[in-house]
Amino acid sequence: MSLTQREREIVDLLRADPLLDAAALxxxxxSTKAAVSVHLSNLTRKGVILGRGYVVRAAAHSVVVVGGANMDIKAHSRAAVELRTSNPxxxxxxxxxVGRNIAENLARLGTPTHLVAPVGxxxxxxxxxxxxxxxxxxVDHMIAVDGPTGTYLAVLDATGELLVAIxxxxVTDALTVRQLGAARDLLAHADLLVVDGNIPAAPTAWLLDFAHAVGVPVVLDPVSVPKARHLAATLSPERPVLAITPNSDELSAIVDEPVADTRAAITRAARVLHGRGVTHVWVRRGVRGSILSSRDDDGRVTVTTLAAPTVEVADVTGAGDSMTAAFVHAxxxxxxxxxxxxxxxxxxxLTVASTETVRPDLTASLVDAELRRHAPRPSQEKKR
Incomplete structure (x- = not known):
């Protein structure tokens, strides 16, 4: 979605004072009142404004998450799994x-959060x-559709590590831009939008365009390698993204070339995404921690390596979702x-140390206490 310079001027004025009429604008x-009326009509057609006051975001920090919501069916083996037979x-x-889990984590951390997701x-x-x-x-903007609610079947071994998932x-794969239309006002008032990679390419592109037009920063969670592939064509400087949170395999899919799980390789691939309008590329590496590559307004890139906290794993399901949610909250x-x-x-x-996909006692105070307990010291390197 592109805006003319005059349209951008009008949007900026409406953000400052949403009650301005065509004559005042x-x-x-x-310009003339007639010309401004045409611009307002075009902005409404483009979905940038939905009526008087709609382009102004609410004062309280709030997040809208657009993504998948399903029922998880989780099976834990009591001992080492034996294939092609029944296991106690x-x-x-x-x-x-992913989207639903991120939304719940955010709510538990204390961030007002709306979820937009299709369910059967x-x-x-x-x-x-x-x-x-x-x-x-x-959940006022959940989308009820015909067809079964999504399901996720996960089999974990006795150590809590994922063996296989189906x-x-x-219903999420079939999500359309038209279905998201009812949430335009909600999106326009958000302080931040989180987009789950389960969303198809066309709605993802529309969400990024709309968020850019109304000045809402976006965090993208690629979810998986197959889901990440469409982002290769979706990301562009015309659709800026605040942050993206892939692992190294998902990063490979987005940049369309192999990326080794090394600092040097990840840094090179992150630069590609910076060139496509992503400010922060946060690459997850499991027990090896993560690497955050950030580009400032002057084009300087800072690369930070963060060590993973040492925990006893109970269940790895939902760890990435809590990472994204906590990043947004902070x-x-x-x-x-x-x-x-x-x-x-x-x-x-804290999440992998729990058997729950979303830890029910998760709070910002609990996470801050965990940070104080581990007190990691990230190493930094600045590059131009």
Missing amino acids: AERVG GEAFTTPGG RDPFGDQVVALTRDAGVV SNMT WLRGDSPVEAARFGQAAAG
Whole structure:
């Protein structure tokens, strides 16, 4: 979505004073009322403004998450798994989906959060919506669709490591721009938008365009290698992104070339994404921690290596979702990007130490206490 210079001037004025009418706008930009009315009509058609006051974001920090919501079915083996036979263990269901998990983590950390996600008109969908609401997430813009609610089946070994997972995200794969239309006002008022990589390419591109037009920063979670591939064509300087959170394999898919899990290789690939409009590229490396590459307004790049906290793993499911949510929470409260990344890693450590996909006792105070306990010292290197 592109705006003319005059349209951008009008949007800036409306952000400052959403009650300006066409005559007042015309006087301020040195144009006629008729010409400004045409610009306002075009901005409405483009989805940038939805009516008087709609381009102004709310004063309170709030996040909108657009992504997947499904029912997780998790099975834990009691001993080392033997393939092609039955293994003793436990199984249970819990609400899941990357977008939904990020939203719940944010709500538990204390950030007002809205979730926009498709669910089926079925018992699983009803449970997902009800339990997500109970966790503190605003679910007024959930999208009810025909078809089954998404499911994610995960099999974990006795140590909590994932062995295999099968996901059925058909309703999310079919999400359209038209379905997101009802959330335009919500998006325009957000302080930050999180986009889950499960969203198809066309809605993702529309969300990035819309967010840029209304001045809402975006954090992208690529989710997986197959889901990350469409981002190669979606990312561009015309659709700036605040942060993206891939692992090295997902980073390879986005830049469309192999990326070794080394600082040098990750730094080179991150520069490619900086060139495509991404300010912070935060690459996750599991037990090896993470690497954060940040580009400032003058084009200087700072690369920071962060060590992972040492924890006893109970279940790795949901660790990446808590990392993203905690990063967003910390960034909104004013932490530096490096501090936000450290906060995210601490939240992930607390999550993998729990058997729950979203740790129910997660709070910002708990994460801050964990940070003080580990007190990591990241190494930094500045490059031009």
